Amino acid sequence: MIDKRxxxxxxxxxxIGPGASIMISGFGNAGxxxxxxxxxxxxxxxxxxxxxxxxRRLEESNPVFFxxxxxxxxxxxxxxxxxxxxxxxxxxxxxxxxxxxxxxxGTFAERIRAGGAGVPAFYTPTAAGTPLAEGREQRDFNDQxxxxxxxxTADVALLRAEKADRYGNLFFRGTQSNFGxxxxxxxxxxxxxxxxxxxQTLPPAQVHLPGIYVQRVLQAARKD
Amino acid sequence: xATPLTRDQMAWRAAQDLPDGAYVNLxxxxxxxxxxxxxxxREIFYHSENGILGVGPVAQGAEIDPELVDAGSQRVxxxxxxxxxxxxxxxxxxxxxxxxxxxxxxxxxxxxxDLANWDAKVPNKGPLIGGAMDLAAxxxxxxVIMRHSTRDGGARLVTTCSYPLTAPACVKRVYTDLAxxxxxxxxxxxxxxxxxxxxxxxxxxxxxxxxxxxIFAPDxxxxxxxxxxxxx
Numbered sequence: 001m002i003d004k005r006x007x008x009x010x011x012x013x014x015x016i017g018p019g020a021s022i023m024i025s026g027f028g029n030a031g032x033x034x035x036x037x038x039x040x041x042x043x044x045x046x047x048x049x050x051x052x053x054x055x056r057r058l059e060e061s062n063p064v065f066f067x068x069x070x071x072x073x074x075x076x077x078x079x080x081x082x083x084x085x086x087x088x089x090x091x092x093x094x095x096x097x098x099x100x101x102x103x104x105x106g107t108f109a110e111r112i113r114a115g116g117a118g119v120p121a122f123y124t125p126t127a128a129g130t131p132l133a134e135g136r137e138q139r140d141f142n143d144q145x146x147x148x149x150x151x152x153t154a155d156v157a158l159l160r161a162e163k164a165d166r167y168g169n170l171f172f173r174g175t176q177s178n179f180g181x182x183x184x185x186x187x188x189x190x191x192x193x194x195x196x197x198x199x200q201t202l203p204p205a206q207v208h209l210p211g212i213y214v215q216r217v218l219q220a221a222r223k224d
Numbered sequence: 225x226a227t228p229l230t231r232d233q234m235a236w237r238a239a240q241d242l243p244d245g246a247y248v249n250l251x252x253x254x255x256x257x258x259x260x261x262x263x264x265x266r267e268i269f270y271h272s273e274n275g276i277l278g279v280g281p282v283a284q285g286a287e288i289d290p291e292l293v294d295a296g297s298q299r300v301x302x303x304x305x306x307x308x309x310x311x312x313x314x315x316x317x318x319x320x321x322x323x324x325x326x327x328x329x330x331x332x333x334x335x336x337x338d339l340a341n342w343d344a345k346v347p348n349k350g351p352l353i354g355g356a357m358d359l360a361a362x363x364x365x366x367x368v369i370m371r372h373s374t375r376d377g378g379a380r381l382v383t384t385c386s387y388p389l390t391a392p393a394c395v396k397r398v399y400t401d402l403a404x405x406x407x408x409x410x411x412x413x414x415x416x417x418x419x420x421x422x423x424x425x426x427x428x429x430x431x432x433x434x435x436x437x438x439i440f441a442p443d444x445x446x447x448x449x450x451x452x453x454x455x456x
Binding site: 173 | 272273274275276289290291292293294295296297298308309310311312314315316318319346348349350351352353354355356357358361362388389390391392393
């Protein structure tokens with residue numbers, strides 16, 4: 001029998017250790033796994049690699065990640081804090097305590113999708129002719145210069161969805177799916193918090209993400 | 225004495241060029257204001273790279289859903305015929321050349337169409353790319369809204385961008401507070417062609433404010449924008 005439901009935050013996050021690479025869904029305030037992030041930041045881990053769209057929001061919602069120096073590396077499309085003064089993550093980068101890789105957002109999404117789809121690398125015109133392409137393998141297709149990009153995978157993905165059933169099938173609301181739908185496919189352990197776990201299985205045509213990609217589901221009210 | 229256009233007037237002018245039936249992505253800042261000013265008789269689908277095709281007005285009151293936001297993190301509504309999807313699908317839409325026009329902000333545009341809009345080399349601050357490189361490389365047409373000059377009076381329309389590029393040779397049209405200009409790559413090294421110029425500004429003054437070769441279209445006309453209340 002398959003039952004991916006877990007009872008509490010501790011069970012949801014069990015087994016995540018120091019040095020883990022963690023994909024985190026969310027764009028703006030949509031699809032943010034706020035409960036899971038709160039639980040993770042309280043575990044006091046170190047050497048984490050965070051793979052997420054924008055690091056700024058993580059510092060605003062969970063400053064303890066940075067106050068305790070839990071994060072060693074960030075892969076992101078936006079490594080900039082608000083205002084003119086450096087944010088904590090910008091200071092840690094300047095002090096050599098944290099490294100980052102900056103990736104165009106579409107390339108970021110596609111590298112994760114490729115990671116989940118068994119495509120080790122692909123060529124894309126995005127970033128050709130820019131400083132990001134310097135020193136990278138490039139090739140022309142149809143008179144267009146393209147950059148070779150490699151797939152991204154991770155140990156863990158953290159997502160938020162609206163509904164799940166015990167099989168781990170997910171239904172997203174609004175713009176909740178954003179990066180999470182691809183991240184779930186690219187991580188070895190996908191943990192999802194949902195507003196509602198349905199006693200009845202989701203109708204097949206309402207399944208936005210098949211349960212094959214999901215290992216654990218936790219019911220939890222939305223937390224910013 | 226010429227009066228430069230306001231932010232909203234620049235956005236208004238850019239919006240007049242969005243055709244009926246277009247799929248359009250608006251960048252953060254001035255570009256997103258253009259949605260307020262597109263002529264009401266045109267059906268335009270606004271794409272938001274976080275996963276919306278058919279962004280509607282900003283949500284009010286009971287319409288507000290914290291799980292439905294646009295790329296600027298504004299809580300929005302969906303228009304009739306809209307759809308939502310994940311980020312990988314959204315950028316496939318962009319990269320695959322399905323978006324008709326993107327309007328982006330800019331730091332610099334070169335006469336050959338090079339765009340620099342992501343890294344102004346601010347000390348102590350990290351980089352932010354977001355979707356700009358994908359949009360600049362993937363949309364069928366890239367339009368830019370930016371002031372004609374920097375705060376210090378330096379040119380933003382240049383022969384070669386000094387800031388890091390977002391994408392090479394991508395910009396077709398630039399809307400500034402002084403003029404509407406097209407990029408003409410046919411001329412050696414590229415140049416700007418002024419299509420419209422604000423009343424009271426001489427051709428010599430516009431040429432002096434432009435850091436790249438500038439020619440005037442034979443039918444170059446006055447750029448007259450309506451009085452508009454400033455948006456947010």
